[in-house]
Amino acid sequence: xxxxPPVSITTDKLRSYxxxxxxxxxxxxxxxxxxHRTSKYLNNIIEADHGALKQVIKPTRGFQTLRTATxxxxxxxxxxxxxxxxxxxxxxGVRNEIRFVNHLFQxxxxxLGRMQANCAPAT
Numbered sequence: 707x708x709x710x711p712p713v714s715i716t717t718d719k720l721r722s723y724x725x726x727x728x729x730x731x732x733x734x735x736x737x738x739x740x741x742h743r744t745s746k747y748l749n750n751i752i753e754a755d756h757g758a759l760k761q762v763i764k765p766t767r768g769f770q771t772l773r774t775a776t777x778x779x780x781x782x783x784x785x786x787x788x789x790x791x792x793x794x795x796x797x798x799g800v801r802n803e804i805r806f807v808n809h810l811f812q813x814x815x816x817x818l819g820r821m822q823a824n825c826a827p828a829t
Contacts, residue, residue, distance in 0.1 A: 714741040759783070 715736075717723040723742070730736040762782050769775035788796055788803050796806040 711735075711737045712740060714743055716743045716745060719744045759786070762786075 715727060723744070727736065727740070727742050731738055731740065759779075759782060763779065769778065785807075787793060788806065791798060793806070796802060
């Protein structure tokens with residue numbers, strides 16, 4: 707993911723988008739120079755990607771909370787990014803993807819263990 711603001715935002719012609727974008731500009735989350743483009747066809751790449759994600763999510767309907775929905779969708783997105791080669795530290799190939807994800811879980815487990823040890827009440 708990029709760490710800089712977008713130069714332009716492409717949306718369809720829904721009337722709420724310009725208002726939301728202006729609100730983000732006023733709040734400082736977007737640059738005042740960010741262009742808003744309304745085009746059905748310029749947004750096709752994004753919509754096609756969104757459609758593929760919806761197919762993966764469809765079998766998991768029934769999220770109980772927004773928190774679980776957010777975590778699940780983030781997981782789907784991360785796995786898709788790894789598979790597409792967007793992760794520079796992961797070598798190509800299914801086996802390497804599995805190794806990489808297993809390593810991430812080991813690191814996360816270690817970090818959580820350290821956090822729990824630091825937060826444990828002293829006896």
